[in-house]
Amino acid sequence: MTHRIAAIAGDGIGTEVLPEGLRILEAAAKRFDIDLEIEHFDFASCDYYLEHGQMLPDDWFDTLSSFDAIFFGAVGWPEKVPDHISLWGSLLQFRRAFDQYINLRPCRLMPGIKSPLADREPGDIDFYVVRENTEGEYSSVGGKMFEGTEREVVIQDTVMTRTGIDRVLKYAFDLASKRPRHKLTSATKSNGISITMPYWDERVKAMASHYPDVTVDQFHIDILTANFVLHPDWFDVVVASNLFGDILSDLGPACTGTIGVAPSANINPEGKYPSLFEPVHGSAPDIAGKGIANPIGQMWCGAMMLEHLGHEEAGKAIVDAIEQVLAAGPEQAPLTPDLKGQGTTQSLGKAITEAL
Amino acid sequence: MTHRIAAIAGDGIGTEVLPEGLRILEAAAKRFDIDLEIEHFDFASCDYYLEHGQMLPDDWFDTLSSFDAIFFGAVGWPEKVPDHISLWGSLLQFRRAFDQYINLRPCRLMPGIKSPLADREPGDIDFYVVRENTEGEYSSVGGKMFEGTEREVVIQDTVMTRTGIDRVLKYAFDLASKRPRHKLTSATKSNGISITMPYWDERVKAMASHYPDVTVDQFHIDILTANFVLHPDWFDVVVASNLFGDILSDLGPACTGTIGVAPSANINPEGKYPSLFEPVHGSAPDIAGKGIANPIGQMWCGAMMLEHLGHEEAGKAIVDAIEQVLAAGPEQAPLTPDLKGQGTTQSLGKAITEAL
Ligand SMILES: CC(C)[C@H](C(=O)O)[C@@H](O)C(=O)O
Ligand SMILES: CC(C)[C@H](C(=O)O)[C@@H](O)C(=O)O
Secondary structure (H helix, E strand, C coil): CEEEEEEEEECCCHHHHHHHHHHHHHHHHHHHCCEEEEEEECCCCHHHHHHHCCCCCCCHHHHHHCCCEEEEEECCECCCECHHHHHHCCHHHHHHHCCCCEEEEEEECCCCCCCCECCCCECCEEEEEEEECCCECCCCCEEEECCCCCCCEEEEEEEEEHHHHHHHHHHHHHHHHHCCCCEEEEEECCCCCCCHHHHHHHHHHHHHCCCCCCEEEEEEHHHHHHHHHHCHHHCCEEEECHHHHHHHHHHHHHHCCCHHHCEEEEECCCCCCCEEEEECCCCCHHHCCCCCCCCHHHHHHHHHHHHHCCCHHHHHHHHHHHHHHHHHHHHHCCCCHHHCCCCCHHHHHHHHHHHC | CEEEEEEEEECCCHHHHHHHHHHHHHHHHHHHCCEEEEEEECCCCHHHHHHHCCCCCCCHHHHHHCCCEEEEEECCECCCECHHHHHHCCHHHHHHHCCCCEEEEEEECCCCCCCCECCCCECCEEEEEEEECCCECCCCCEEEECCCCCCCEEEEEEEEEHHHHHHHHHHHHHHHHHCCCCEEEEEECCCCCCCHHHHHHHHHHHHHCCCCCCEEEEEEHHHHHHHHHHCHHHCCEEEECHHHHHHHHHHHHHHCCCHHHCEEEEECCCCCCCEEEEECCCCCHHHCCCCCCCCHHHHHHHHHHHHHCCCHHHHHHHHHHHHHHHHHHHHHCCCCHHHCCCCCHHHHHHHHHHHC
């Protein structure tokens, strides 16, 4: 059985790390006898926008629908195209159109990486952020009034639905009940955001009644970010709205040393549409073109994609290879500058692929 | 000239730390010959709500308006009254009714406190969060539809006004231009929150043109939280919306070791209404009644209040006393358990007051 993969490099360091992700995917395919068919697309990038006046071709939905998964680099280059145009015209559109309502992001302190937190070792930080990925604070409803005057006002609606909340909670509770610690933390802000957030709390309570084996706690987002830093060992599965999940899944990886290694999976659990795999780091225009971007986030995405496609063993082998090279440390392995090494995107990509 | 101060202890540890705040205020008043008249109120607490069915008496606005400042403990006890009722019925109401549109929160790593961040020393973390405090994401506009059915949907509006944004930006730019580093960081999320956040960016750009001496940068809230952990030394004045400011002003203090010492000032800069001073930590029901809450946040609030009332020297003396006791460390000083000491709220409060 052939898996058809759409590869989209996008912008900035996306174009540098994607090839390393493909490098390890091809090696894994060979070793585990997996049939991958990769097709490249140049849309969903700011350069494409500058040429075509839109981020995507008109037939993007049909084109991409026929694939089994999308392997994505990064999109956005604010000096070329404002972020809200490039992102809403591509990545955020994919998440909605392909109903990728789960954004799954592991936060794990890897061997060989120094956490910015004092006295933390691998094993101390090991949790998942499960982020709602289609609705909530990322809404397209709202507008501006009294434009250009002193009285100018802008309004933007947060929209949450029972369907939208319940399905992400169910995924998170299922995940928690499969993990050894059976623990779920819900992020809200029901003391300040008085309509949507208390509703989220209500739905958590309702869902929890179906999972007596899962221990549930809840924190307001402000103190939760504090606790990520003070007590990262408290967390196992953290479930959050679109915005709060976005924040927590950058902060969590930062606590594990670098967001350069963090992967993310935008999942349509029913498999009706392709899921999309992209590193957390984004396009990072400030270091683009230098060949020093960390490819591990993208390579780890390859592992998540293979697991999603049913090849658990191959996925695990990639993560093992990453851990092995990281554990060797910056003296022995060509780690990139964010990991205090002297390696390049390519040399690190090659080293991990060889380890596999 | 007499300063009339309304003291409101509120809930939980608020009732334990407030007396220590008053203790040092009285000592400072004596030493610097300041005339303070303190009046106590029992409203704005969940117990008051349980007795009266509302958080505040009907005449609260007139009563409190006549004071020069409000010295506040903490409010909220979710097991007694849902947070969104207790908070919207008191603190959040004060902020709006008294137009305390600035929430000023210093984040400073103090001598003697161990940061959870590796290898950080006093001097490495020293910035202010300036939070918009009346509008934005904390809105009362929205509602629920299809209640109780599968189709249930909740909507809540974020409302930002030019007036509201410009005045907080002006305050933050003024502050930045008075600080040695002349640096301002704006927190947004204009790639995901596509209406309100790009508007905030626009207003920052417009305001920046009046402050050529201030260096301005901007981060999306997700990577900004990561950078608080990875590079806290980058920041000087951070300006943010109501929600983002709330998050950053818990995360920042967490990076300085404990949110137990962080103060906050809810300021009406025009002095038309009383400003309100409250520690960041909140009511902390989990440790309430044990006498172990850290009183430093409340005492530091006393310093901010005296400065606000024109007594800079007295405010500075309180901060010096706090620093002196902290620097002595848990072996020499009765630091509270959050600071790895064996002290109590009272013994620490007394030690700092004696140092003054
Ligand atoms: C208690 C809560 C409503 C409040 C807020 O979110 O503003 C608190 O977290 C704060 O920071 O003062
Ligand atoms: C680029 C941006 C719109 C996106 C998001 O906020 O979802 C990114 O930060 C992410 O986490 O995938």
